[in-house]
Amino acid sequence: MKMLLIHADLLEYWTTRPTKLAEKDAQPHQRIEDALVVFVTVEPGDSRKVPQAVQEIRKVMGWVKCGEAFIYPYAHLSENLSSPGEAIEVLNALSSALGCNRAPFGWYKRFHLHAKGHPLAELSRSI
Numbered sequence: 001m002k003m004l005l006i007h008a009d010l011l012e013y014w015t016t017r018p019t020k021l022a023e024k025d026a027q028p029h030q031r032i033e034d035a036l037v038v039f040v041t042v043e044p045g046d047s048r049k050v051p052q053a054v055q056e057i058r059k060v061m062g063w064v065k066c067g068e069a070f071i072y073p074y075a076h077l078s079e080n081l082s083s084p085g086e087a088i089e090v091l092n093a094l095s096s097a098l099g100c101n102r103a104p105f106g107w108y109k110r111f112h113l114h115a116k117g118h119p120l121a122e123l124s125r126s127i
Helices: 044-063 083-096
Strands: 002-018 029-041 068-075 106-117 120-127
Touching: 002 044, 002 068, 029 044, 029 083, 044 083, 044 120, 068 083
Parallel strands: 029 068
Antiparallel strands: 002 029, 002 106, 002 120
16 A cells, blocks of 8 residues: 655545546545545555554654544555455545545546645655
8 A cells, every 4th residue: 555645734626527447426526624635545455454554644643733634546656556346445444444534436536735835744655
């Protein structure tokens, strides 16, 4: 699992069109303020790594004093992608464990992101 973590003043996205793998009940638009946005690429076998990923996300949330996370599927951090079913399972598990929302899987989206710009505002993790 690869993660890019951005402490953001604002993330706002809009779905533009579905891929053939798109989740059917996608929320077409969300806006979240003052959150740790976690761009996640799910690789094969990552379903067993969810507890470690959650622990790492919570640790970073503590460092940046942020009470809310947002999970954003992002296949661009690895060339070794899991199956769509495993990816959705992992994204749902992360969202559930963290008590946060997430962007839909399998959709083209446009987004607006304002990073906070402090020393820990941009981090990456490989689980």
